[in-house]
Amino acid sequence: MTPQHGQPAAQPAPLAPPAHEEPNQFALLRQRRFAPFFWTQFSGAANDNLFKFAFTVMVTYQLSVSWLPPAMAGLVIGALFILPFLLFSATSGQLTDKYDKTRMIRFVKNLEIAIMALAAWGFVANHVPVLLLCTFLMGLHSTLFGPVKFAYMPQVLNERELTGGNGMVEMGTFVAILLGQVAGGLLVALPGIGHTAVAVGCIALALAGRLVAQFIPSAPATDPGLVINWNPFTETWRNLKLAHGNVVVFRSLLGISWMWFFGAVFLSQFPALAKEVLHGNEQVASLLLVVFSVGIGVGSLLCEVLSRRHVEIGLVPLGAIGMSVFAVDLYFATRSLPAAEMMGAAAFLAQPHHWRVLLDLALLSLFAGLYSVPMYALIQMRSQPTHRARIIAANNILNALFMIGSSVIAGALLGAGFTVPQVFLFTGIANAVVAAYIFLLVPEYLLRFVAWVMSRFIYRFKVRGDEHIPSTGAAILACNHVSFVDAVLLMAASPRPIYFLMDHRIFRVPVLGWLFRLAKAIPVAPQKEDPATYEAAFERAAQVLREGDLLAIFPEGGITKDGELQPFKGGIMKIIERAQADGIQAPVVPMALTNLWGSYFSRIERGTAMVRPFRRGMFSRVGLNVGAPVAASEVQPEPLRGRVAQLLQA
DSSP states (O other), X not given: OOOSTTOOOOOOOOOOOGGGOOSSGGGGGGSTTTHHHHHHHHHXXXXXXXXXXXXXXXXXXXOOOTTSOHHHHHHHHHHHHHHHHHHHHHHHHHHHHHSOHHHHHHHHHHHHXXXXXXXXXXXXXTOHHHHHHHHHHHHHHHHHHHHHHHHHHHHHSOHHHHHHHHHHHHHHHHHHHHHHHHHHHHHHTSTTTHHHHHHHHHHHHHHHXXXXXXXXXXXOOSOTTOOOOOOHHHHHHHHHHHHHTSXXXXXXXXXXXXXXXXXXXXXXXXXXXXXIISOBOHHHHHHHHHHHHHHHHHHHHHHHHHHTSSOOTTHHHHHHHHHHHHHHHHHHHHHTOOOOOOBOHHHHHTSTHHHHXXXXXXXXXXXHHHHHHHHHHHHHHHSOGGXXXXXXXXXXXXXXXXXXXXXXXXXXXXXXXXXXXXXXXXXXXXXXXXXXXXXXXSHHHHHHHHHHHIIIIIEEEEEEOGXXXXXXXXXXXXXXXXXXXXXXXXXXXXXXXXXXXXXXXXXXXXXXXXXXXXXXXXXXXXTTTOHHHHHHHHHHHHHHHHTTOEEEEOTTSSOOSSSSOOOOOTHHHHHHHHHHHTTOOOOEEEEEEESOTTSTTBSTBTTXXXXXXXXXXXXXXXXXXXXXXXXXXXXXXXXXXHHHHHHHHO
């Protein structure tokens, strides 16, 4: 990513050493660096929702409070919980950057115990004002924990674990929300002892969270010299400007906030959907919540599998497509349901036409999980470590604003006479428009999506040695040139953006030319043919390396016409010499694409490509072998060609 406003290129916080890497995301639950943190955030999310739901049920069904009508109770409680996110997120982000994150977590859990002790008295005494105060304070508890949660993970997980870790946290959060609400509803309804049971449950969860927090290892401060600005308004504005300094990160923040807007529309309308459209009682409303939560959890866990354990933002467009498709289909599934008596969950499930509704809801939320997890991981990976928590705090502010906006807009649409299914339809269409806008503003998402589709559905793409691709800093990737899609496959293999130095003629190829221009590939022409383009290409290549990014070059100078590895030209030496003149010792990473010769995009048809679309069929097996980096001072064309040739035979 190009640094903004003269800032140095962001360097990630220290990552877990490769020895920590586990075969899948569930293995993290056996690791001290992750398991105590996971159960701490799980208990906190469960406690938030147990408390809120029990309190909502209490003032809606069990108490008569003249100044808090039952119809307003849920709205007031929700607003009080969200308010601290607007007021204190900026301060929370500063505290997280300044202090050890484990110390912050333990402080937050101590605060939770104190809040729940006060809430316990409020439940036992039926003291609504005290419980409203505790609602605000639990919102403060969540406000303080949010930046810590997302800033902690990049310090203890490496790039190959980050997607899985975020998926586990996302899944855990929604499961905790579900279990907390179920527990809150069941406990508060216990005859005679309900309020006491809720009080005991809240304190027990707070104590459990504090206990497991004690086992979280230290996560040192990333900006210990930071001077805290206690003015929440000026700091909020400063945080938003800070986030805006990195274009990809800021627009990813907007993408996540839109997901919260989208989800809030559906979650807030489940009771109305169940009652007015599906003719179901509270059990059906709870069933919708269960299906939605399970869908989010499954989608979040699938991210690691589908990304091959990388931060794969190509999943984000896929998630956006699924969210829109199934939101629109949910409208059609609920549009003409027959009138019926109020029914429970069993009767609801017994009717086949209701299964389409549940399937739409499950798939909609599943794709929302695919949409959000890679975005969170990208923000964690690309944010400057010293500012990471403040950028996440800015995200929390935006999330709160978008959720408030969703309530206002959904309320206005319903007030104007639109039905709940129509609101879902409008939301699905709006999601398509917003997503398309974001992806056009940040082409990297579209590029990664194309690369992801091609590497999984056109080819069976296997990468070996991708740990040799540097996770930070400038490097030159040197690869053989077999086909017109070599660059797309290299994009699919790298967790970082790559700038390609490519033959200018490839930009004339339909579709692919547009794709490479979108990827900001650097056109290069022979010096004798076009001296200006030749010199401009090497100047741009030098700039890429100065900015600490990855530069890819095909040293053969063109696509092979016979499938054999051609001699390497001297262009790579010129790039290395320019970089050394700038004081940059960029290592060269040799790579070899295998089994691509003979595919549709190679020049096997008498030197012509793209003649027979299915000459090798779909899902043909291709590969990329990545070798160990070579120091710039040791690079020469022939020895480098020899390394690539060895990789071709591996």
